[in-house]
Amino acid sequence: MNDNSERPDLQDQGGFATANPPRLMRWATSRLLAYVASERRVTTRRAKFEAARRRRGAPHVVEYFHQVDDGYSHLAAQLLAALIETYDIKLVCHLVPGPQGKNAAEPDLLLPLSRYDAAKIAPHYGLTFPPDAGAPKPEQVSLASQILAGLEDDDFAKLAPQVSDALWSGSETVLDSLAESHPPTNAATAEARTESGAARRDQLGHYSGAMFHYGGEWYWGVDRLCHLEARLTELGARRQPVSTRSAHHQPDSTRTDARHQPGATRTEDVSPSIAPARARMIAPRPDTPTGPHKDTGTLTLETYPSIRSPYTAAAFDATVALARETGVQLVVRPVLPMVMRGVPATRAKGVYIFTDAAREARARGITDWGKFRDPIGNPVQRGYSLYPWAVSQGRGIELISAFLRAAFREGVNTNTNRGLRHVVESAGLPWNEAAEIVDNDDWIPLIEANRQAMYSFGLWGVPSFRLLNAEGQPLVHAWGQDRLWLIAKEIQRALG
Template identity: 30%
Template sequence: MTPPLTLPAAGLPPSFRSRIAERIAASRDPLARLRAGHELELYYEAGDPHSQLCAALARKLLPRLDRPLRIRVVAAPDVATYPEAERQRSFAASDAARIAPCHGLRTPIAIPAGQQAAFAARLCAAADAEHFLQIESECLTALAGGQSLSADAASLAGAERMLAANAVRRFKLGHYLPAMWQYRGEWFWALDRLDLLQARLDADHALQGQAPLTNFDPGRLPVSPAAADTPLEFWYSFRSPYSYLAAVELLRRRARGARASLQVRPVLPMVMRGLPVPRIKRLYIVRDVKRCADTLGIAFGRIHDPVGDGVLRLLTVHPHDADADTQLRYCAIAGQTVWAEGLDATRDDVLRSVIERCGLDWPQAREKLAAGVDTRAAETHREALFAAGLWGVPSFRLGGFTTWGRDRLWMLDALDP
């Protein structure tokens, strides 16, 4: 068994503001917890394939649940939280189709845009969760058979008011996306946080039996393995904590002998490319990453956000000419520096510690800094990211297979022959 990967620490004092961020990352919003009550909630969007997967899981969950389940219909996310809607929706459809068989669930049905309002209106008429799931099943069967759904003007208007009210409640409880489970003020994404959701329900004796919520089998992934010499491309941002976790996990996999050929592609963060990242999204991400990092045994929480000059400096001295393992180690150590050690990447002593912990030459890196900020490689990588049909990080490409998110690293394992 390969021993746990330990990255060297800088040994420098953390910034003051990182100590505040550490408390936020480790906390849960007490007001949201108070407002939430003891119901389990699922937020469902009529046009979202992951919402269909959640509803399919709810059918299995409901008989075991000793808490009320409330399914709330919401509209599509707004542009501030879903900035690349076309790419994101295209990815969601293919992603849900891939993961459905791995959970033993039916592949979601594409809902035509012109049918989504009527579908939502039908769902809003449900009296309870069981009734909701019955209506959803009937509507999906009708749509799959080529039938059209209809709703009268009063039903559509009532549904619109209900969707707005549900969105307000979701926002007050701290979230912004569909396909989200909410329990006692804590949020769980689709099928990817079921282990955490089950742990919370078990702690409250709210779930009958010890069986997992889903029988997940990555061997059922409907994609063929890639040839052994196919390079894995890894898009990374120094401002993305999920990228940091992914970099550490990839290092661990490579220590176990995973795919030899790797291309590391750092890019500018979304907010520095003119894409919004609202406060509610930032808070959820920090708390979610903290949960994931604790599960993975990766240090996280003492944060000094590198956005701006910190990111630009890290990109400028990125060792593009070094071997792939050194580049990956640089990403991981830089990530640990800003996401776990609370150090300011705009300081020379901090950047020097990153460079030297990677076994690289600080005087050479200092010469790069003196020559000015250089994001040309990052822009080339961004263009390749968009050409691959992706938009955010961490993202991965293995031959003709592309995916987004550290939650999909298991797919890369399944594709490794």
């Protein structure tokens, strides 16, 4: 799509990524995704898996998929040794390429984002990533891959952080030294191992790097490791307290500093099942502080939601609450769902996103999650057609919140006037006025301008965030509901 276009090109790719499915397909997809992501199904599948594992006398096998040129994989690699030491698991390590084909949304932006984002979050997990790191040299990526391809799983867990650190720091001397002590395979062998890893990843149903897999579920990098740790702990697989990492490499949620003194209130992005063991995890999710510093509107938090995004639905209300509790000015900039603007998607990707978002919603304490009616296509356009009017009535935030709640938590069919009326009235707006203006095109330039703004700072997915100072200069940007804690910490840093 041309970035200079005033009107979005609503691209229908067909299949799972269709931008406006027929009625029966919309109903069937909604039922399927609601079922696949349901807590009851997750619990049942886990119980069946563990029963079968015990009958076989098999160990807890965790598989890890490492993408050498991916910033998130560099962070994950730093935790492999601690994971083995802390939990009674067999860790199987694979080399993989990045997302391929229709799973590779905006490939030119993905790796730069992984570097920027990894550098931002690393200190909060007690990890390292060089700031302002550029793309590593292709020949160094090849050498790193060849070194890792020759390692057994236990050696991989120990050496991968060293190889990765040498690669990302640009230290050819260190990488060459590692190659001398751990002779690399030839290029063909490394390629074959990478292809084998990709095939295994495909077989298990994923597409990305820095992924952990256990018992039919996926855990992305350091961000989702807390869920895997909670699951292993519940199964009695924890060996001992963490001791692999030194005190100065502990996550910031286990350290004592000014951010954790009395008076600093914060919300927790962890479920009750995770909370008791949180302090003993190797990768607990950082806190989301709302104090001690309060703003008077000098900072601006831009949020880019989509009313068809499960991740947006899991965190939109929390985003609004963060802005209100900290006093920053919130600017909501809705965008079209990715599949409605031509960003590709596959069935595997769609299923993972919905199951992961459901897990994240439950971790946030959203107990009524899961009554899903897909609003892709016409419902999104009709909902957005009311957004400028809702903003003029001072109820724009309420309209988006009500729409997300209806689609993801109440099972409301927003593809009907009855369903849309429910959304409008839940937002505190009069349906008789909405009915007169629905289906207008006034929203199109606004929504497209928001998309272009989001792309201008290197992001394309939702929800995305950008924090601006009093002069309108950007302080940080981030993609994902799992970055709300980072935004909260940056707010406190800016105000401190």
